Amino acid sequence: MFGSQLSEISRRGMSDAVAVIGLGRFGGALALELMRNETDVLGIDHDQATVQRFNGKLTSVVRADATDEDVLRELSVDEFERVVVGIGSNIEASILTASRLVKFGCPGIWAKALTEPHAEILTQLGVQNVVNPESDMGTRAAHLVQHRILDFVPIDDGHALVRCTPPEPIQQRPMDLLNVRQRLGVSVVAVCRPGGQWEPIEAGTMLYDDDQILVTGPTRKVEHFSNLT
16 A cells, blocks of 8 residues: 555665654644754654645655554564654654564654653653753743853753853963863863864863853853853
């Protein structure tokens, strides 16, 4: 039934491909970005209009009910090493689909959560990577609003990587003399000069007010660092 749609991915190998189930705003954008990065994508959605919209934009795209285990096996989703569940409006369908993937033993599962309880259920099922776009974006925005931070990326629970301008107390002095890690508990790892590229911080590097820097460490400490005056 689905053989012709999958022939291109089968020819290239499924170990390097990604199956994206649910091609709404989240799943669709993710699938297109993967394609731009030269990763083969099998797109699956239950809506025919959505499938038609992505026809020719993904390696393969099919209309199918991803909650049906037999259908997923027929699509060879059980052979994929990386699968994204991007189902956006139906929590029951998301949970059922994720449970099938866990049963298959898929080594890399990413799933979009709509609510915190939804995220908790997905985690309890055994989904390795649960993404809550609205919650994550709200958290990120809060850090950008509250502090002089240009970008904020959570790395792990309680740790983050931030992009900011150098606080005044660390400007125009060699980094090895500042002992930032010992004094403030964060690491300044890279600098970008105006119009330049990112470069690693070295012992004699000096920072200026029009530079941008990358800082990593415990979230509260990097926030405190970015606000030093």
